[in-house]
Amino acid sequence: MLPQIRATRYVTPLKEGGSLPGIVEASDCGTYVLKFRGAGQGIKVLVAEVIVAALARLLDVPVPDLAVVDLDERIAKYEADEEVQDLLTASIGTNLGVDFLPGALGYDGALPPPRELAERIIWLDSLTANVDRTWSNPNLLVWHGRTYAIDHGAALYFHHSWPGRAPDPDRFAAQPFDASRHVLRDVAGDVAARHAELSALLPRPALVAAVDEVPDEWLEPTPWLTDASAVRAAYVSMLSARLADPRAWLPTGGDR
Ligand SMILES: Nc1ncnc2c1ncn2[C@@H]1O[C@H](COP(=O)(O)OP(=O)(O)OP(=O)(O)O)[C@@H](O)[C@H]1O
Ligand SMILES: [Mg+2]
Structure with missing residues (x-):
């Protein structure tokens, strides 16, 4: 909580x-x-x-x-x-x-994160379909020498269609992700090579716990998801489906 x-x-x-x-x-x-x-x-x-x-x-x-x-x-x-x-x-x-991180600097490339952190951030953005981390809007802060990820409101955009149609985990799994404009693209190496290791950090109980952090009243019911626990389960299914089949969305080494 x-x-x-x-x-x-x-x-x-x-x-x-x-x-x-x-x-x-x-x-x-x-x-x-x-x-x-x-x-x-x-x-x-x-x-x-x-x-x-x-x-x-x-x-x-x-x-x-x-x-x-x-x-x-x-x-x-x-x-x-x-x-x-x-x-x-x-x-x-x-x-x-x-x-609030006082005195944090907006990311401008002058102090890039370690390569392996850049890979984790790109992998996370690809998994959650977060298109909002480009040079025009880096949404990274540098604070005490570390890179912090902020502003994830654009991710998981599938939920904006939920009032009108039932969640479709297969469709989300098949949604490609274009990492070519990602602000850390040139810092990262082969993101796809990290998939096995990183997906192992997100087993189903961890997804459930992550979704459980959302307050009940923020989870708007829909005709298909009639209460907060149904909405939570839908987020877990969407993420599980995408994790289980990364073929469409995993940035390949060749994207660099
Ligand atoms: N935790 C924080 N500590 C310090 N500064 C922050 C923090 N969160 C955000 N900011 C500053 O505020 C700006 C806007 O925050 P954020 O990107 O989260 O808002 P937003 O309204 O979603 O923005 P946009 O849609 O314009 O990207 C950031 O670019 C950053 O400069
Ligand atoms: Mg922002």
Whole structure:
């Protein structure tokens, strides 16, 4: 379970983020980048953030700690900026807190991660269909000399089709991944050669535990997935199917 805390002060918007994330102080005295449930992209983005960060931890890819952050209406009420106030008001309830890494640098290639970490990150992005780690949007931070992966909201995009059709694990398994524009492509070696070792770190119980980190109320039922536990099981099936058959999505050594 992720820690459950409360936002105590909205500090400032993070201008860089497309979804208008904000910095907040929280009841545990920590400072968090808050990803809002009321942002335009919807709550599924937060689900992807939680699941992919949990998989990253299993693969020993550094990610900031996450927390579920409750936002109450008083914080929204005292915000002067109208656009931010609307976002805060739309986000009353639970949101995703990403531990703020003070002074972290955006990745620019000057301090590349070790080759084998670059391979783990590309493999994770290929598995979860995360297209959001290119030079135009690296979504990597360098903090105390280590490379951290952030912003996984674009991954697992299959869930955006769930309101309209039943989950299709075979279809996801067969979805190719284009790693040629990945920001770490030139740092990594043969990603496919790592598949056996890395997939062994994600046995089914580990997938179940990763998906279990998502709060129940973020798991929207659909006509086919009528409660949170059905939605959880669907995420596990999708990931299991893709892990079991990597032929379509595994970046080959030849992609370099
Ligand atoms: N934990 C963190 N610590 C420090 N800075 C962060 C952290 N998370 C995000 N940032 C900064 O905020 C920016 C936006 O964050 P993020 O990419 O997660 O938001 P987003 O709204 O999904 O962005 P976009 O859609 O524009 O990529 C990052 O590029 C980074 O500069
Ligand atoms: Mg980003």
